[in-house]
Amino acid sequence: MKKQYFLLLLPFYIFAVFYLAITTPLSPHEAKLLYISHNVASVLMHWSSGLLPGFIGLRIFFVLLGFLSIWFFYKLSRRHFEKRGDAYLATFVFMLLPGIITASTLANVGIIVLPLVLLFILLYEEKKMIFLPFIMLVLFFVHEASILFFVALLLYGIIYKDKRLAIAASAFLLVFIYLAKGIAIGGRPSGHFAEIFGLYAALFSPLVFLYFFYTMYRILLRGKKNLIWYISFTAFAFSLLLSIRQRIYLTDVAPYVLGAVLLMIDQYNQSLRVRLPQFQTWYRRGFYIVxxxxxxxxxLIIFHKVTYDMSSNPQKHFAKRIYQPYYLAKELKSKNRHCYDTKNQRERYQLRYYGIRSCRNDR
Known part of the structure; x- marks a missing residue:
């Protein structure tokens, strides 16, 4: 991808992200963060709400962290690809992933973790080891699912005989075990295994996820396994394993698998450039389709409000849980009603943000 094309598309992308952050109503997950949770994402929402009005006031830190993630990813791409055009292409694919767009515009802990993971990999490859323990410490406190990250570091440290990395990862894992932190494991075999594939398809987009799966498997069999692969594969494998017994949340695994875009572009380049031009046609066509x-x-994400308003059956639209409480609050206010009862707890908190209280609490 040429630099001028990338720079031409970048302002449109930035505008689209800010447009979504400003206009998209409060999501159920954000409502939970705002009124129930006390993690770092919740703290950032409360801090930023006093800086700017409206929805953007809740999300400005997350928008900036999304752009920071893209910048770190580009810097990492420049280290992995000899051609600058490949770095632009990888960054273009990365920032268009539905998971990145959504995480950059809605408050969530995943977009706090992602730049930390990318920065860790970047500094590790640049041999700037002095900063790594601080990043590991922040990840330990910020994200309970970072236990997957430390497992990957331990495996990588053992395989490649990096004693300092293996010891540091082991120390954090022991603290996780001692404090009984990390991903809660429980439940019984259920139908969440099929659900996890749908979540990954939403994170990457369906065809990109298929290529992600192929890349992980191909490198596992005979490819060069670098730190990015260990982090991505460990999170992916554990999510599939745990989904047999329990529901997996994308914010737990997404920050650790999204860096695999580098591996996917590298795998595509290897498959394409090893062949003569006359035999590259199908590979190029496949790339264009994906x-x-x-x-x-x-x-679809950028124009989701248009599709929701035009939908003949909004109940089946993926954004219904965002817009139903928003439109309901507007309707209630137009009738001069300021209370409403619902059994859905998160919807109740969404309505609370719009100034609609619970009628039971007013009695």
């Missing part, structure tokens, strides 16, 4: 599906997924 890229077109990715762009379509990104456009």
């Amino acid at each position: 890229t077109a599906s990715l762009i379509l997924s990104a456009l």
Whole structure:
């Protein structure tokens, strides 16, 4: 991808992210963060709400962290690819992923963790080891699912005989075990295994996820396994394993698998450039199809409000849990009603943000 094309698209992307952050109503997950949770994402929402009015006031830190993630990813791409055009292409694919667009515009802990993971990999490859313990410490306190990250570091340290990395990862894992922190494991075999594939398809877009799966498997069998692969594969494998017994949340695994875009672009380049030009046609066509599906997924997210308003059956739309409480609050206010009862707890908190209280509490 040429630099001028990337720089031409970048302002449109920045505008789209800010547009979504400003106009998209409060999501159920954000409502939970705002009124129930006390983690770092919740703290950032409360801090920023006093800086700017409206929805953007709740999300400005997360928007900036999303842009920071893209910058770190580009810096990492420049280290992995000899051609600058490959770095631009990888960054273009990365920032169009539905998971990145959504995480950059809605408050969530995943977009806090992602730049930390990318920065850790970048500094490790640059041999700037002095900063790594601080990043590991922040991840330990910020994200309970970072236990997957430390497991990956331990495996990588053992395989590649990096004693300092293995010891540091082991220390954090022992503290996780001692404090009984990390991902809660329990439940009984249920139907969440099929659900996890749908979540990954939403994170990457369906065709990109298929190529992600292929890349992870191919490198496992005979590819070069670097730190990015260990982090991505460990999180992916554990999520599949745990989904047999319990529901997996994307914010637990997404920050650790999204960096695999580098591996996917590298795998595609290896498959393409090892062949003569006359035998590259099908590979290029496949790339265009996958890229077109990715762009379509990104456009569906950017214009989700238009599709929701035009939908003949909004109850089946993916954004209904965001817009139903918003439109309900507007309707209630137009009738001069300021209370409403609902059994859905998160919807109740969404309505609370719009100034609609519970009628039971007013009695």
